Amino acid sequence: MSNELSALGIIFTEFYYWVTVVFMFLIHAGFCIYEVAASRRKNHVHTLMKNTMLIPLVTITFFFFGWWIYFAFSNGPGITGGLNSAPWAEPWSELMGAHMGKGADGWERINGVFWAAFLLFSWTAASIVSGSVIERIKSSAFWILAVLIGSVFWVIDAAWGWSADGWMVQLLGYHDAYASGVIHAIAGGFALGVLIPLGARIGKFAPDGTPRNINPHNPWLVTVGLFMIFTGFWGFYVACNIPMWDIQAGDETFFSATNIYLGPTTLSAITFNFLMSFSGGLLSAYVVSKGDAFWTYSGGLAGIIAASAGNDLYHPIQAMLIAAAVVPIIYKMHFWVERRFKIDDAVGAVAVHGYAGFFGVVIAGFMLWGYPSSPNPDYATINPLGQFIGAIIMFGVLGFLPGYVSAKILKSFDMLRIPEHVEIAGLDIVHEESVKNDTDALRAAELEAAKNI
Amino acid sequence: MTGDFTNWAGKIADIGPIYPFVGSEGLLVIVGVALWLGWHIMQTKQExxxxxxxxxxxxEELDEIINRN
Structure with missing residues (x-):
């Protein structure tokens, strides 16, 4: 940083990503509140800790290997080339710590904040799965699964389809600016893969197979949690952009914000589209769910997710219409899959994230048909087939399959599901008994003290 | 110039890492990974x-409830 202008650019970018990380933290505060609210009283403490402890586990594993995977795997490897060298992302690199920049090409300023922005996406991927499996999964099993989705599989999909030179961008023309597929479809698919071997909560289905509602114990807290997730989602959108980049081909210069593929967009454009798709989702969900608060809020989220793949380029009314059209479909699919396959997705995450993300990727293929997927003119342009294949890779190949296989392995070692007695009595039975003993002891002490007054 | 600083008087542009014990990164990674894996093992046993x-x-609780009904 030898002159003021380059210093301004670098330090602005460093600060920009840092701000997005703080915003995105709200997603996880929201997820914790939301999950506890959706669970029954007998499971609160364990539900809270299950979601909370994915944060440190995914953080350290993303430091150890997740960050490196993102840069190393963009060719597959083996599809458009071999493993890439990414020395700045290796956990033993001097650039993975405080560094003043000798020979670092700006990575000394960007590495930590860029790492953290990606990391917060990793937490999100794991948190999406967390909600689906509440009240019957062993925490130890969930945390292994959280590391797999948060620090391995979503990172591979980002390397393939959410980087400027990923092989899916090069060969398929894959475009997914705000991660409809890259975060949401993969996490929804992974959740579905886990839910099958995990099974439904006891009592969820009547003997004739009819599903019973297990309502959130506190619907108001669910909405507070979802509002916090929406707030954090702003940070997520902004973190998906590169704030300042010369996008002009040739000798001239034109600075703009870009998407992750270095294609042009603006913060204004994504602000329009975020709010309009949110509104389209809410409006549609309110009607289709007949005013159910849980599904109206979830529909707002699903609406954004359905438009996210192309929200860098859509017109705001297009974003609204896409959201409004997708939400009734995913709502109906959730209940159809529940009835037909006896899948107990406690918070509807497979539908809200998985199906909405899948449709979002596919729709972008039609809406942006022929647009460049990258500034590189040799890469495939955006097209419906490429997006459809991309959606299958996200939901199925990198989401559902690893989730199913890893959950089956855990199940084969009896590591997946809590014992039936514990499920019926509640995960917090020991904790509650300990609280009761403390309360009784304190009461006894107070009564003893009262005798001496 | 790396680590082990007593002042910042040198040319800043020539400074690389500024954390202590530069050169121990490989060992730190091994310790960190061992801590992570060890945590899973301990937590699974506890659970x-x-x-x-x-x-x-x-x-006991269920028997009591069933007997009550």
Missing amino acids: NQEHRESVKHSK
Whole structure:
């Protein structure tokens, strides 16, 4: 940083990503509140800790290997080339710590904040799965699964389809600016893969197979949690952009914000589209769910997710219409899959994230048909087939399959599901008994003290 | 110029890492990974133990509820 202008650019970018990380933290505060609210009283403490402890586990594993995977795997490897060298992302690199920049090409300023922005996406991927499996999964099993989705599989999909030179961008023309597929479809698919071997909560289905509602114990807290997730989602959108980049081909210069593929967009454009798709989702969900608060809020989220793949380029009314059209479909699919396959997705995450993300990727293929997927003119342009294949890779190949296989392995070692007695009595039975003993002891002490007054 | 600083008087542009014990990164990674894996093992044991206790408590509690009804 030898002159003021380059210093301004670098330090602005460093600060920009840092701000997005703080915003995105709200997603996880929201997820914790939301999950506890959706669970029954007998499971609160364990539900809270299950979601909370994915944060440190995914953080350290993303430091150890997740960050490196993102840069190393963009060719597959083996599809458009071999493993890439990414020395700045290796956990033993001097650039993975405080560094003043000798020979670092700006990575000394960007590495930590860029790492953290990606990391917060990793937490999100794991948190999406967390909600689906509440009240019957062993925490130890969930945390292994959280590391797999948060620090391995979503990172591979980002390397393939959410980087400027990923092989899916090069060969398929894959475009997914705000991660409809890259975060949401993969996490929804992974959740579905886990839910099958995990099974439904006891009592969820009547003997004739009819599903019973297990309502959130506190619907108001669910909405507070979802509002916090929406707030954090702003940070997520902004973190998906590169704030300042010369996008002009040739000798001239034109600075703009870009998407992750270095294609042009603006913060204004994504602000329009975020709010309009949110509104389209809410409006549609309110009607289709007949005013159910849980599904109206979830529909707002699903609406954004359905438009996210192309929200860098859509017109705001297009974003609204896409959201409004997708939400009734995913709502109906959730209940159809529940009835037909006896899948107990406690918070509807497979539908809200998985199906909405899948449709979002596919729709972008039609809406942006022929647009460049990258500034590189040799890469495939955006097209419906490429997006459809991309959606299958996200939901199925990198989401559902690893989730199913890893959950089956855990199940084969009896590591997946809590014992039936514990499920019926509640995960917090020991904790509650300990609280009761403390309360009784304190009461006894107070009564003893009262005798001496 | 790396690590082990007593002042910042040198040319800043020539400074690389500024954390202490530069050169120990490989060892730090090994310790960190061992801590991570060890945590999973300890936590799994704790959880299994907790569930054994919970099963005992919940059986007593369930028997009581069933007898009441």
